[in-house]
Amino acid sequence: MPSGTYLHLDGGIEERFQCAPGPGGWRYTSRRDDGVRLDLVVDARWRQIRVELVTPEWWLRGGVTGPELAWVRAAGETGTEHSARAAGFVSDSPGFLVAVARSLGPDENAQADVPLVRLSGTSLSALTTLCRWRRAGTSVHETETEPLTVSEYEITDLATGEIETLYLAGDVALAAPGVELTDLESPPNPLS
Numbered sequence: 001m002p003s004g005t006y007l008h009l010d011g012g013i014e015e016r017f018q019c020a021p022g023p024g025g026w027r028y029t030s031r032r033d034d035g036v037r038l039d040l041v042v043d044a045r046w047r048q049i050r051v052e053l054v055t056p057e058w059w060l061r062g063g064v065t066g067p068e069l070a071w072v073r074a075a076g077e078t079g080t081e082h083s084a085r086a087a088g089f090v091s092d093s094p095g096f097l098v099a100v101a102r103s104l105g106p107d108e109n110a111q112a113d114v115p116l117v118r119l120s121g122t123s124l125s126a127l128t129t130l131c132r133w134r135r136a137g138t139s140v141h142e143t144e145t146e147p148l149t150v151s152e153y154e155i156t157d158l159a160t161g162e163i164e165t166l167y168l169a170g171d172v173a174l175a176a177p178g179v180e181l182t183d184l185e186s187p188p189n190p191l192s
Helices: 094-103
Strands: 003-008 013-022 025-032 037-043 048-054 059-065 068-074 080-084 088-090 111-120 125-141 148-157 163-169 172-176 179-184
Touching (some): 003 172, 025 094, 080 125, 088 094, 094 172
Antiparallel strands (some): 003 013, 003 179, 013 025, 025 037, 037 048, 111 125, 148 163
16 A cells, blocks of 8 residues: 655645555545645546545535536535536645546547546635646656556646646656655555
Protein backbone atom coordinates (compact mmCIF):
# COMPACT_ATOMS: atom_id res chain seq x y z
CA MET A 1 0.00 0.00 0.00
CA PRO A 2 1.79 3.15 -1.18
CA SER A 3 2.03 5.97 1.32
CA GLY A 4 3.99 9.16 1.26
CA THR A 5 3.94 12.93 1.30
CA TYR A 6 3.12 15.61 -1.25
CA LEU A 7 4.19 19.22 -0.88
CA HIS A 8 1.72 21.84 -2.13
CA LEU A 9 4.07 24.43 -3.60
CA ASP A 10 1.64 27.32 -3.11
CA GLY A 11 1.69 27.63 0.67
CA GLY A 12 4.17 24.87 1.54
CA ILE A 13 1.45 22.59 2.93
CA GLU A 14 2.23 18.88 3.31
CA GLU A 15 -0.34 16.22 2.38
CA ARG A 16 0.30 12.75 3.82
CA PHE A 17 -1.47 10.04 1.85
CA GLN A 18 -2.15 6.32 1.53
CA CYS A 19 -3.73 4.55 -1.42
CA ALA A 20 -4.56 0.97 -2.25
CA PRO A 21 -6.56 -1.13 -4.69
CA GLY A 22 -9.42 -3.11 -3.24
CA PRO A 23 -11.71 -5.88 -4.48
CA GLY A 24 -14.02 -3.41 -6.21
CA GLY A 25 -11.85 -0.37 -6.92
CA TRP A 26 -9.29 1.91 -5.28
CA ARG A 27 -9.11 4.15 -2.22
CA TYR A 28 -7.07 7.27 -1.47
CA THR A 29 -6.96 8.91 1.94
CA SER A 30 -4.97 11.95 2.99
CA ARG A 31 -4.52 14.49 5.76
CA ARG A 32 -2.91 17.91 5.31
CA ASP A 33 -1.08 20.22 7.74
CA ASP A 34 -3.90 22.78 7.41
CA GLY A 35 -6.52 20.31 8.66
CA VAL A 36 -7.95 19.28 5.27
CA ARG A 37 -8.87 15.58 5.07
CA LEU A 38 -9.82 13.57 1.99
CA ASP A 39 -11.33 10.09 1.62
CA LEU A 40 -11.82 9.14 -2.05
CA VAL A 41 -13.20 5.76 -3.18
CA VAL A 42 -13.54 4.73 -6.82
CA ASP A 43 -15.12 1.65 -8.38
CA ALA A 44 -13.51 -0.77 -10.85
CA ARG A 45 -14.10 1.75 -13.68
CA TRP A 46 -12.41 4.54 -11.66
CA ARG A 47 -15.69 6.42 -11.12
CA GLN A 48 -15.67 8.47 -7.91
CA ILE A 49 -18.41 6.68 -6.00
CA ARG A 50 -17.71 8.09 -2.54
CA VAL A 51 -15.93 11.32 -1.72
CA GLU A 52 -15.58 13.02 1.64
CA LEU A 53 -13.57 16.23 1.80
CA VAL A 54 -13.35 18.08 5.13
CA THR A 55 -11.75 21.44 5.95
CA PRO A 56 -11.68 23.05 9.42
CA GLU A 57 -14.96 24.90 8.69
CA TRP A 58 -16.66 23.04 5.81
CA TRP A 59 -17.38 19.49 4.67
CA LEU A 60 -18.51 17.91 1.42
CA ARG A 61 -19.79 14.39 0.70
CA GLY A 62 -20.78 13.07 -2.68
CA GLY A 63 -20.14 10.82 -5.63
CA VAL A 64 -21.18 9.78 -9.10
CA THR A 65 -24.80 8.67 -9.52
CA GLY A 66 -25.26 7.58 -13.14
CA PRO A 67 -24.46 10.47 -15.49
CA GLU A 68 -24.51 13.02 -12.66
CA LEU A 69 -22.33 13.97 -9.76
CA ALA A 70 -24.26 14.65 -6.56
CA TRP A 71 -22.97 16.18 -3.34
CA VAL A 72 -23.90 17.82 -0.06
CA ARG A 73 -21.82 20.78 1.15
CA ALA A 74 -22.15 22.38 4.57
CA ALA A 75 -20.47 24.46 7.25
CA GLY A 76 -22.47 22.87 10.08
CA GLU A 77 -24.90 20.03 10.63
CA THR A 78 -27.28 20.67 7.73
CA GLY A 79 -25.99 20.81 4.19
CA THR A 80 -27.26 21.88 0.83
CA GLU A 81 -27.69 19.30 -1.95
CA HIS A 82 -26.14 19.96 -5.36
CA SER A 83 -25.71 18.07 -8.63
CA ALA A 84 -24.07 18.57 -12.01
CA ARG A 85 -23.45 16.58 -15.15
CA ALA A 86 -19.82 15.77 -14.41
CA ALA A 87 -17.48 12.78 -14.30
CA GLY A 88 -16.15 13.58 -10.84
CA PHE A 89 -14.47 16.08 -8.56
CA VAL A 90 -11.06 17.68 -8.81
CA SER A 91 -9.18 19.83 -6.30
CA ASP A 92 -5.55 20.50 -5.46
CA SER A 93 -5.18 16.92 -4.10
CA PRO A 94 -3.36 14.54 -6.49
CA GLY A 95 -5.75 11.74 -5.50
CA PHE A 96 -8.45 13.22 -7.74
CA LEU A 97 -6.02 13.51 -10.66
CA VAL A 98 -5.06 9.83 -10.35
CA ALA A 99 -8.74 8.81 -10.44
CA VAL A 100 -9.57 10.95 -13.49
CA ALA A 101 -6.48 9.87 -15.44
CA ARG A 102 -7.07 6.17 -14.76
CA SER A 103 -10.72 6.46 -15.80
CA LEU A 104 -9.57 7.39 -19.32
CA GLY A 105 -8.06 3.95 -19.94
CA PRO A 106 -4.60 2.79 -21.00
CA ASP A 107 -4.48 3.78 -24.69
CA GLU A 108 -1.53 5.91 -25.78
CA ASN A 109 -2.59 9.33 -27.15
CA ALA A 110 -6.16 8.72 -25.94
CA GLN A 111 -7.93 11.96 -25.16
CA ALA A 112 -11.29 13.00 -23.81
CA ASP A 113 -13.09 16.17 -22.83
CA VAL A 114 -13.96 15.59 -19.18
CA PRO A 115 -16.48 17.73 -17.26
CA LEU A 116 -15.43 18.00 -13.61
CA VAL A 117 -16.52 19.89 -10.52
CA ARG A 118 -13.53 21.84 -9.20
CA LEU A 119 -13.52 22.30 -5.42
CA SER A 120 -11.44 25.21 -4.22
CA GLY A 121 -10.54 27.03 -1.05
CA THR A 122 -11.34 26.12 2.53
CA SER A 123 -15.04 26.76 1.78
CA LEU A 124 -14.99 24.01 -0.89
CA SER A 125 -16.66 26.26 -3.45
CA ALA A 126 -17.71 24.25 -6.51
CA LEU A 127 -17.38 25.24 -10.16
CA THR A 128 -18.01 22.97 -13.15
CA THR A 129 -15.08 22.98 -15.59
CA LEU A 130 -14.35 21.23 -18.88
CA CYS A 131 -10.83 19.96 -19.47
CA ARG A 132 -9.26 17.95 -22.27
CA TRP A 133 -7.19 15.09 -20.91
CA ARG A 134 -4.65 13.45 -23.22
CA ARG A 135 -2.28 10.62 -22.46
CA ALA A 136 0.79 12.14 -24.09
CA GLY A 137 3.31 9.35 -23.63
CA THR A 138 4.80 6.59 -21.54
CA SER A 139 8.38 6.05 -20.42
CA VAL A 140 10.12 3.33 -18.44
CA HIS A 141 12.63 4.16 -15.71
CA GLU A 142 14.99 1.64 -14.12
CA THR A 143 14.84 1.39 -10.32
CA GLU A 144 16.63 -0.75 -7.73
CA THR A 145 13.82 -3.32 -7.73
CA GLU A 146 11.97 -3.29 -11.05
CA PRO A 147 11.30 -0.95 -13.98
CA LEU A 148 8.84 1.87 -13.26
CA THR A 149 6.39 2.81 -16.01
CA VAL A 150 5.47 6.50 -15.99
CA SER A 151 2.54 7.92 -17.98
CA GLU A 152 2.41 11.60 -18.95
CA TYR A 153 -0.96 13.34 -19.20
CA GLU A 154 -1.62 16.78 -20.64
CA ILE A 155 -4.59 18.55 -19.03
CA THR A 156 -5.96 21.50 -21.01
CA ASP A 157 -8.50 23.86 -19.43
CA LEU A 158 -10.81 24.47 -22.39
CA ALA A 159 -11.99 27.82 -20.95
CA THR A 160 -8.50 29.34 -20.67
CA GLY A 161 -6.33 27.19 -22.94
CA GLU A 162 -3.88 26.64 -20.06
CA ILE A 163 -2.05 23.29 -20.27
CA GLU A 164 -0.72 21.45 -17.22
CA THR A 165 1.13 18.14 -16.99
CA LEU A 166 0.62 15.12 -14.73
CA TYR A 167 3.14 12.28 -14.37
CA LEU A 168 1.64 9.07 -13.07
CA ALA A 169 3.24 5.78 -12.00
CA GLY A 170 0.61 3.16 -11.20
CA ASP A 171 -1.64 4.79 -8.62
CA VAL A 172 0.74 7.54 -7.50
CA ALA A 173 1.16 11.01 -9.01
CA LEU A 174 4.92 11.56 -9.27
CA ALA A 175 4.44 15.20 -10.30
CA ALA A 176 1.23 17.20 -10.65
CA PRO A 177 0.27 20.85 -11.14
CA GLY A 178 1.34 22.75 -8.01
CA VAL A 179 2.35 19.57 -6.20
CA GLU A 180 5.64 17.78 -5.62
CA LEU A 181 6.06 14.21 -4.32
CA THR A 182 8.62 14.54 -1.50
CA ASP A 183 8.43 11.08 0.07
CA LEU A 184 7.20 7.65 -1.06
CA GLU A 185 7.48 4.81 1.44
CA SER A 186 6.61 1.94 -0.92
CA PRO A 187 6.35 1.53 -4.70
CA PRO A 188 3.15 2.46 -6.55
CA ASN A 189 0.66 -0.29 -7.33
CA PRO A 190 1.11 -1.19 -11.01
CA LEU A 191 -2.25 -0.45 -12.61
CA SER A 192 -3.21 -0.61 -16.26
